[in-house]
Amino acid sequence: MTIEQQRQGFAFTGSGHPPDQESLRFRRASSPMSAQIYHEPDRGTSPAQEAEQSGSEPTRELRNMAFPMALKKAVRQVQQMQAPAQFSGGSWKQKKTIFVRKFKSNAREFLYFFSLWGKTLQKIGGNFGGGVQSYFIFLRFLVVLNFVSFLLIAGFVLIPSIVFRSVDIKPEISNANVLSAQIPADCLKYDPNPQGLVVFYEFFLDLLSGTGFMEYSYMFYGYYNNTVVVTSLVGSDFSYNLPLAYLLTAVFYFAFCLICIIARMGKAARVAVRTGGSDVRSYSMIVFTGWDYGCLGSKATKLKQRNIYYRLQVDLEEERLKKHAASLTLCNKVTLYSLRVLMFFVAIGLIVATFFAIASATTFSQKNSNVQGILGLLYTYLPSIVITTGNFLVPLLCDQIALLEKYPPSATVVVALLRAVVLRLVSLGILLYTLWNQIECHGSTDMCPCHYNHNNYQCWETSVGQEMYKLMLFDLLVSIALLVLVEFPRRMVVDHWSCKLTQWVGRQEFVVPSNVLGLVYGQTVVWTGALFCPLLPLINTVKFVILFYCKKITLFNNCRPALRTFRSTTSAFFFLAVLLFGWILALVVMIYSVAEIHPSFACGPFRSFFRMWNIVPESLSILPKGTRDFLFFIGSQAFSVPLFAASCVFMCYFIALASIYGKSVAMLRAQLKLAGQDKQFLVKQIEKMKLLSPQDNEGDQD
Amino acid sequence: MGTTASQLPKDSLSEYQELTFLTKQEILLAHRRFTELLGRDERNHPNPRVPMQVILTLPELKSNPFKTRICQVFSTSEDKDGSLTFEDFLDLLSAFSDSATLEIKSHYAFRIFDFDDDGTLDHSDLEKLVNCLTGETEDTRLTSEEMRQLINNILDESDIDKDGTVNLSEFQHVISRSPDFVSSFKIVL
Numbered sequence: 001m002t003i004e005q006q007r008q009g010f011a012f013t014g015s016g017h018p019p020d021q022e023s024l025r026f027r028r029a030s031s032p033m034s035a036q037i038y039h040e041p042d043r044g045t046s047p048a049q050e051a052e053q054s055g056s057e058p059t060r061e062l063r064n065m066a067f068p069m070a071l072k073k074a075v076r077q078v079q080q081m082q083a084p085a086q087f088s089g090g091s092w093k094q095k096k097t098i099f100v101r102k103f104k105s106n107a108r109e110f111l112y113f114f115s116l117w118g119k120t121l122q123k124i125g126g127n128f129g130g131g132v133q134s135y136f137i138f139l140r141f142l143v144v145l146n147f148v149s150f151l152l153i154a155g156f157v158l159i160p161s162i163v164f165r166s167v168d169i170k171p172e173i174s175n176a177n178v179l180s181a182q183i184p185a186d187c188l189k190y191d192p193n194p195q196g197l198v199v200f201y202e203f204f205l206d207l208l209s210g211t212g213f214m215e216y217s218y219m220f221y222g223y224y225n226n227t228v229v230v231t232s233l234v235g236s237d238f239s240y241n242l243p244l245a246y247l248l249t250a251v252f253y254f255a256f257c258l259i260c261i262i263a264r265m266g267k268a269a270r271v272a273v274r275t276g277g278s279d280v281r282s283y284s285m286i287v288f289t290g291w292d293y294g295c296l297g298s299k300a301t302k303l304k305q306r307n308i309y310y311r312l313q314v315d316l317e318e319e320r321l322k323k324h325a326a327s328l329t330l331c332n333k334v335t336l337y338s339l340r341v342l343m344f345f346v347a348i349g350l351i352v353a354t355f356f357a358i359a360s361a362t363t364f365s366q367k368n369s370n371v372q373g374i375l376g377l378l379y380t381y382l383p384s385i386v387i388t389t390g391n392f393l394v395p396l397l398c399d400q401i402a403l404l405e406k407y408p409p410s411a412t413v414v415v416a417l418l419r420a421v422v423l424r425l426v427s428l429g430i431l432l433y434t435l436w437n438q439i440e441c442h443g444s445t446d447m448c449p450c451h452y453n454h455n456n457y458q459c460w461e462t463s464v465g466q467e468m469y470k471l472m473l474f475d476l477l478v479s480i481a482l483l484v485l486v487e488f489p490r491r492m493v494v495d496h497w498s499c500k501l502t503q504w505v506g507r508q509e510f511v512v513p514s515n516v517l518g519l520v521y522g523q524t525v526v527w528t529g530a531l532f533c534p535l536l537p538l539i540n541t542v543k544f545v546i547l548f549y550c551k552k553i554t555l556f557n558n559c560r561p562a563l564r565t566f567r568s569t570t571s572a573f574f575f576l577a578v579l580l581f582g583w584i585l586a587l588v589v590m591i592y593s594v595a596e597i598h599p600s601f602a603c604g605p606f607r608s609f610f611r612m613w614n615i616v617p618e619s620l621s622i623l624p625k626g627t628r629d630f631l632f633f634i635g636s637q638a639f640s641v642p643l644f645a646a647s648c649v650f651m652c653y654f655i656a657l658a659s660i661y662g663k664s665v666a667m668l669r670a671q672l673k674l675a676g677q678d679k680q681f682l683v684k685q686i687e688k689m690k691l692l693s694p695q696d697n698e699g700d701q702d
Numbered sequence: 703m704g705t706t707a708s709q710l711p712k713d714s715l716s717e718y719q720e721l722t723f724l725t726k727q728e729i730l731l732a733h734r735r736f737t738e739l740l741g742r743d744e745r746n747h748p749n750p751r752v753p754m755q756v757i758l759t760l761p762e763l764k765s766n767p768f769k770t771r772i773c774q775v776f777s778t779s780e781d782k783d784g785s786l787t788f789e790d791f792l793d794l795l796s797a798f799s800d801s802a803t804l805e806i807k808s809h810y811a812f813r814i815f816d817f818d819d820d821g822t823l824d825h826s827d828l829e830k831l832v833n834c835l836t837g838e839t840e841d842t843r844l845t846s847e848e849m850r851q852l853i854n855n856i857l858d859e860s861d862i863d864k865d866g867t868v869n870l871s872e873f874q875h876v877i878s879r880s881p882d883f884v885s886s887f888k889i890v891l
Contacts, residue, residue, distance in 0.1 A: 062720065062721055063720070063721060063722060063723055063796070063806075064803055064805060064806055066797075066806060066809045066810065068776075068778045068789070068790065068793060069721065069722075069789035069790065069792060069793050070778065070789065072721045073717070073721065076717075076720070076721065105725060105801070282859055283852055283855045283856050283859060284855075284856045284859045284860040284876050285876065285879070285880055287828070287831060287832060287835065287852075287856055288811070288815070288860075288873065288876055288877060288880075288883075289876075289877060289880040289882060289883040289886065289887075290835060291767070291768070291835060291886065292886040293766065293798065293886060293887055293888055293889050294886070294888050294889065294890070295765070295766070296761060296762065296765070297761075297765055298764075298765040300765075301765040301766070301767065302837060305767070305835065305836055305837035305842055306836075306837070306842055308835050308836055309835075309836040309837065309842040309844070312832075312836065312844065312848075312852060313844070313848065316848055316851055316852060319851075319855075672862060672875070673862055675862075675863075676862035676863035676864065677863070677864075679863045680863050680864055680865065683865070
């Protein structure tokens, strides 16, 4: 403890003795001296000493003293009488600190008023605990992220596009690339508008799958033009390069999301590191800090009490099991480990089978994309259906496998989570890979004059955007369907029909990890699709808002609190880490699309370019020579290699600093232990001397 | 027409703002809720004292398992009956407020858990604490074997000087490693 805290420690006991000596003093006295310990009548000396030492910030010291109000008032009077001169001298500093503190508290109150769903989150935390609350906090973060990124996209891509279209600026047919003379007529064919009258239910089908009226709209890539407004055209000092804006907005969108995630991860990591890596499920932690004083109502209190009871019981049982496992014979251990290896391969096999199913479903769906009607809808949604089914079934099976594996309960949770993460994100990756395989054509130039599969995809970017849109929509529909068809009925059945089966099944439990993985999956889909469907972040914001309210309703009406709680602090970091994986997957997809595939000839802002990325060098070539040279220099090796070396040096420095802090923390802990042992030794010595000295006295008297 | 006793004078308000962690709105709200708890004839009393039974009717405290201990810790009455004046009530809300520091919260948490008020948490204090946490009903009470195992584990982890009790600094050391304590040790009206 710092000196500051020790001084306050003296003030707390109010008797001028440090707290640990207090217990020592007390052990010798027989009468309980609680009043003396906590409300020491010796007011004159120590609070006044405290007041003198506080100097320029007397008010902060006063608040932080654990005295009753009357005592604090008396201290304040003493301070004001004692040091008027100090006040005038240090008054500017004092006024400044008071002003800063008031400003901070006012700012905090103001911001709290604006924070979205603040009261709801508090209520959720009070009734269901920190783990569930962290899910909703994560959801709120994603809503804000999506909304702000939509504003970015709207400002730079959507609104200029609308303006240019309404002003009726014709799209360019640029001759920039050599290919222009050699584009076959086939590649330029693109006819998204439906023929003739549309049947009513077709409108609904189109809404669900992004075809028809939705295809040629601001929704998808295909509608945007490659308008380049040049100064001369408009007559004023205004120029706007829409394709460049489109590409750079996508890049900045990714960078913005990365910065937000990293900033939040830093905050969460700082909190996790501060706990020093100690076992956060330790018993004293649960007992001393486990109660949530914000819990309202007797029902919530009883649930919380049961929650704590189960936690303690499970931890005690785990300890007993560990002791038992340590005493297993060699033969038992061998069987256990071989069983675990076998189950590991079984789990891998299940996951690979899911991937295979997804790949074949995607291929089948793309092959039959021309079928109309309800069957056609089913075919287009087939990949989403297979992914969702796989994500539902395989974790269930893995849970059954985990029962055989007999890991300790904490390890079981981590293993299940890892499997679920791998399943979700890699299955999405498989879907994208299959899709891209379909788009590219692998024949020679004669067979593929357009460098992509123009027979099936006249505008492949729009098709990709539609696929992402369908995935996102299906995810929302499944969540709502589960809510209505599974969770509410389950609650009805359990509440009104008590038999052994329903008691065993019980009410729904709000399982945080799988819900969070659902959110990460949804966000990854949006990131992947943002380049091809600029309105996707906006739709995703709406979807997450709907999801928030749906999950809140199901939480309060259908769920009981989880018996195994999820740690809220380390879990925040874990959620963001998984989100980062999703981001990396989306980034890989974007880089591949921008740099490796030929954009469609018939639609979109990049229709005249060989690769989407080519717009950047072309725009750079118009820049003045000085800027161009500077940018080339930054991209060249002469700059990047020293930059890389410098970042390595900085990283080594920070790693060294972190290891030094870790070592000093361990050393301080050891010192604390040693101080305790010293005290014990001294206490023993004192007792020994106490025993000796009365005998000496008796001896003298005799 | 309100009497002066039912309104908070301005200089008291600023004094309370300095001496507690509460904001002006929170102090005014606390004054309103406290006045509602008073009987009709007590409102004109200069420094009314509300008995513990009435304080425990507040919804924020009603179902808290530590409600009696909280009232006893913050009470300044001579006979230790847990009754609170308005200033005691403000002290309570200040310690449980959003902006209170870790030191204040851990100090008062220690006092609340110290059931026999002897300055340390010994075996009986810890046992009563665990019973409060898990509830007193039959199906949520730990067996005596489990209780013994649990208290031994707690003392192993937190009793650094091995005297068989947890004193204030050892308690504060455990608390400081918990990132959730400050946000869970909160009562907001």
